[in-house]
Amino acid sequence: MTGTVEPGDIYSMSTIANRERTNNVIDTAKDATQATVATREARLCSRCVLPDTFPGIIFDDEGVCNYCHRALVEQKLAAQREVARARFDQLLEEVRGRGTYDVLVGWSGGKDSTYILARLLKEYSVRVLAFTFDNGFVSKQAFRNMEKLSDSLGVDHIIYKGRFDVMKQVFNASALGDELYPKSALGRASNICTSCMGLAKSLALRLCIEKNIPMTAFGWTPGQVPLASGIFKSNPQMIRKMQEAASGPMRRLVGDEVVRPYFLEEEHYERPERFPYNISPLAFMVYDETKVYEYVEALGWKRPKDTDANSTNCLLNSYAINIHLDQARFHPYVAELAGLVREGRMERAEAISRINEMPSEKVVNFVTDRLGVPRYKSAR
Numbered sequence: 001m002t003g004t005v006e007p008g009d010i011y012s013m014s015t016i017a018n019r020e021r022t023n024n025v026i027d028t029a030k031d032a033t034q035a036t037v038a039t040r041e042a043r044l045c046s047r048c049v050l051p052d053t054f055p056g057i058i059f060d061d062e063g064v065c066n067y068c069h070r071a072l073v074e075q076k077l078a079a080q081r082e083v084a085r086a087r088f089d090q091l092l093e094e095v096r097g098r099g100t101y102d103v104l105v106g107w108s109g110g111k112d113s114t115y116i117l118a119r120l121l122k123e124y125s126v127r128v129l130a131f132t133f134d135n136g137f138v139s140k141q142a143f144r145n146m147e148k149l150s151d152s153l154g155v156d157h158i159i160y161k162g163r164f165d166v167m168k169q170v171f172n173a174s175a176l177g178d179e180l181y182p183k184s185a186l187g188r189a190s191n192i193c194t195s196c197m198g199l200a201k202s203l204a205l206r207l208c209i210e211k212n213i214p215m216t217a218f219g220w221t222p223g224q225v226p227l228a229s230g231i232f233k234s235n236p237q238m239i240r241k242m243q244e245a246a247s248g249p250m251r252r253l254v255g256d257e258v259v260r261p262y263f264l265e266e267e268h269y270e271r272p273e274r275f276p277y278n279i280s281p282l283a284f285m286v287y288d289e290t291k292v293y294e295y296v297e298a299l300g301w302k303r304p305k306d307t308d309a310n311s312t313n314c315l316l317n318s319y320a321i322n323i324h325l326d327q328a329r330f331h332p333y334v335a336e337l338a339g340l341v342r343e344g345r346m347e348r349a350e351a352i353s354r355i356n357e358m359p360s361e362k363v364v365n366f367v368t369d370r371l372g373v374p375r376y377k378s379a380r
Ligand SMILES: [Zn+2]
Pocket: 045, 046, 047, 048, 049, 050, 064, 065, 066, 067, 068, 338
């Protein structure tokens, strides 16, 4: 017996499949003739939204995927969240007053990290340093939000803007380079996002060690970070491995000296006691996207109009989604959205509409023009 698939369970892959990519240029004339052949409908898991194009996916007789089976049942999760919350409270007391700040918050300006920042300041009264990595594509509205909120919340804020010539090279190589990262990395995010997040996380870690900040918090959603990874102490050996994997391709691309400021150096590894606790509070807080919006909007945060459905701060994301759809044949946010659906934190229909919504062509054009690559044409 094969699982039945409801009409609503299917989303069209035609927008993905009938775009043929040749050095970033799409030949629309060819697309028109190939559409009928290339168009296919993706089958989605009947519980979450992972498509049959997702790496390693298997469906059971009911059409439920192996990722859903592997996931913990909601009850067990709730108990584990409780344990993690208690551990977090205890850790905060432990680190309070130890360094120049208690917590460094990675602040993208998006809704999730803004929510974390505000709650830490308002409910835990810890001393926070907010840290933003500007990749050259942060929405203007996201900057306006940050300016307004850093003032009203009363928080010190560092914006680190990477050299644009370097960002450009890194993102262009990420867009083209299948060899830049192992294929397994593609499951969770696009290559472009992996590069950008690698830089942001590394700079945040470097700052924590240099400024002696014992804890760092990020706004990853429960779909991005599993509960088990919600709290951990950065381990120098593990970090060294991760840094080598992330910095290697960039060093080869732009040179040792250029990427040096973005990654850890020997002097940082010589102070293992300064490696911070790494916290993703949304992994164990009750995460409800609607409530997150309500909370930050009440503080004066406004949703940018120029970002895609899955980002509330970054324009580059629109381009990254298109590239990833072409390379991997599934939406780069599908793993995150599936996780939220599985845990009952997002309606399945909402997740399906997110993976169906294609990024704005205008924004994608803005990004390709700024990156200096040929414009991307979709067959829609
Ligand atoms: Zn599933």
